[in-house]
Amino acid sequence: MFVLVNLKAYPCDPVAVAQAADRVTTEHDVAIAPQTAHIGAVAETGVETWAQHVSPVGHGSHTGSTLAEATADAGAAGTLLNHSEKRLKLADIDASLDAAERTGLSTVVCANNPDQIAAVAALGPDAVAVEPPELIGTGTPVSQADPDIVRDAVAAANEVDPEVDVYCGAGISTGDDVAAAAELGADGVLLASGVAKADDPQAALESLVE
Numbered sequence: 001m002f003v004l005v006n007l008k009a010y011p012c013d014p015v016a017v018a019q020a021a022d023r024v025t026t027e028h029d030v031a032i033a034p035q036t037a038h039i040g041a042v043a044e045t046g047v048e049t050w051a052q053h054v055s056p057v058g059h060g061s062h063t064g065s066t067l068a069e070a071t072a073d074a075g076a077a078g079t080l081l082n083h084s085e086k087r088l089k090l091a092d093i094d095a096s097l098d099a100a101e102r103t104g105l106s107t108v109v110c111a112n113n114p115d116q117i118a119a120v121a122a123l124g125p126d127a128v129a130v131e132p133p134e135l136i137g138t139g140t141p142v143s144q145a146d147p148d149i150v151r152d153a154v155a156a157a158n159e160v161d162p163e164v165d166v167y168c169g170a171g172i173s174t175g176d177d178v179a180a181a182a183e184l185g186a187d188g189v190l191l192a193s194g195v196a197k198a199d200d201p202q203a204a205l206e207s208l209v210e
Ligand SMILES: O=C(CO)COP(=O)(O)O
Pocket: 006, 083, 131, 135, 136, 137, 138, 139, 169, 170, 171, 172, 190, 191, 192, 193, 194
């Protein structure tokens, strides 16, 4: 399973979380998505590092943008797109995917529900992630609260493009949650508060990947 820890804008120490992820022994692939400004420092720990977003632009007059080229240069291996807290227009998702692909970044496009998963899977990302917004940050795992949304997202993505991996997220914090997601057909999980808000991120990561 791919385990992507999104640090959002939580007030945690991104390098300490990355070092903790580096110390945890697991069969899963663990990656950390810090703030853009922290990508270089996190990547230096050796942990797989992801961006939370890249802009749908290339080099040019785009003040305030998050340029995919700069993100990749800083050490990112991939990027989230269209997170529920960073929604994009369909045309911008498409252009951000182009930017990511041009610079060698892997891509995960988030969506709220199976219909949206089908729509974004059609744009050809490496993976899609279903995250019901109402469960984000609640500590109630999507795999328990709404298992059908995960099953249906897997089916919807497979119908459009079986090459696209499917992840799920919201409320995931334990190894049981990760195992439940795998049983529902997910290839990975996205999570945030379970690690980023934990008093002991290393213990949280260990419990997650046990
Ligand atoms: O938004 C999420 C990951 O991108 C999920 O957040 P929580 O793990 O805090 O529910």
